[in-house]
Structure formats: C-alpha cells, structure tokens
Amino acid sequence: MQTSHRGLVAIVRHEGIVPAPYRDAVGVWTWGIGHAETSGLAPDPRLMPRGMPSDWRAVLPEAFRIFRARLGPYEAAVRQAAKVLLEQHQWDALVSLCFNIGPAALARSSVIRHLNAGNRQAAADAFRAWNRAGGRVLEGLRRRREEERVLFLTGSYPSGQVSVYGADSEGRLGGAVARLTEAEVLAALGGTAGGAAPAAPPASPPQQPGPPSGWLARLAAFFSNLIRRV
Secondary structure, eight states, rough: OOOOHHHHHHHHHOOOOOEEEEEEETSOOETTTTTGGGGGOSGGGGGGSSSOOOOOOGHHHHHHHEEEEHHHHHHHHHHOOOOOOOHHHEEEEEEHHHHOOHHHHHHHHHHHHHHHTTTTHHHHHGGGGGEEEEEOOOOHHHHHHHHHHHHHHHHOOOOOOOEEEETTTTTOOEEEEEEEEEHHHHHHTTTOSSSSOOOOOOOOOOOOOOOOOOOHHHHHHHHHHHHTTT
C-alpha cells in the first residue's frame, strides 16, 4: 500500500515548506518539507547556508524531491507495525503520524496497540497523545493530531492552500511568503488528483542542493511563474 496523492498533500500541508534552514520547536535544524538534521540524510540542514536563498523558488523542486525520496521508510514502518487491513485514509493518517513522530515511536504507540487489538476508535483517539515537543503541548501539534484523527476515522482530508514559509539567518521561522493550491502541490509531487501516488524518485548521493537541471529546472520555472502571481 502507498500513500495516496491526497495523503501526500496532507503531509506537506502539515509540515509546511521552508526553502531555508530553520530551528523547529525543540531546536532541531530542519529544511524543506520536514527534513530534519536527525534524519542522517543529505543535505544536512545544519550545514546549509543560513537565510533565504536569493532565488528561493528554485529550491522548491529539490525540497519536493527529497520529501518523496524520504517517504519510503515511514511507509515501511506503518506496513510493519499495522497487522490489520487498512482503508486508504487510515493508511494515510498513520503515515502522516509516523513522518512526524518517527518509526520507533509509532511502533510502540497506543495508536498501533489499539489498532491491532481491533479498536479503531481507541486508535484514533490515541493520536491526541502525540501533541508534545520538548515536554510541552504545542498548538500546532494538537491541531495536526486532531486532523489526522479525523482523517483516520472519517476519511475527511484537510483542505486549503499550502504555505511556503520564510526563515531568517538565525534559523527563526517567519511568516508565509507564498501559498500553493493543492493542484500545484500535486504537480510538484509528480501526480494528479485521485489514483495511486507516484513512485518516489531514487535518492541522490549526499550533496548540498545545487542549480536544478532537467525536470527540476522545468519545475523550478513552474514555481517561479506561479509565485510571481501570489
């Protein structure tokens, strides 16, 4: 089973898109679409130039490519942890949760324990427990868990535009610098509305993002033309 197009858009919406390295709520350097220094994968946000790139629109295709390339292990973790058949929307909600809290936390969570015991209502309610970072409840996590819970129970996906955020040279996250529609996010992910999700592109060797080429260049041009209209 793979994450659906709508599930991918939901994760991107929850994570936000940040074309500059920033510190998250607990001080972890992060970049792109939830790509944290703790992933152990290139590029390492700690080593990236601080502040918004001069042409940050050109960075967006690489952020989407890395997001797609990183998703596989989280899907594999859900596949391994869940011992029961899942509806597509339940799968998507679990992958969103796993992408945020990590495979090990998902495997030991009460969400999985209740799910495998056959109590899906209790599993959905257990999403709410994962609303803390650094020992405190965060409103953003509380809201995300509630949306994932509703998705798991009802199949109702979050909707609305997806924000692109700025970050300063100190790694402080700023306000939205642009907003993308769901269709535009799907285009960036290489898919269209409905159907199965596109296969993730192969991961590239460790390197810092460079100038886009090939399809990345075409996608960068798409974003450049798009965001100039915002």
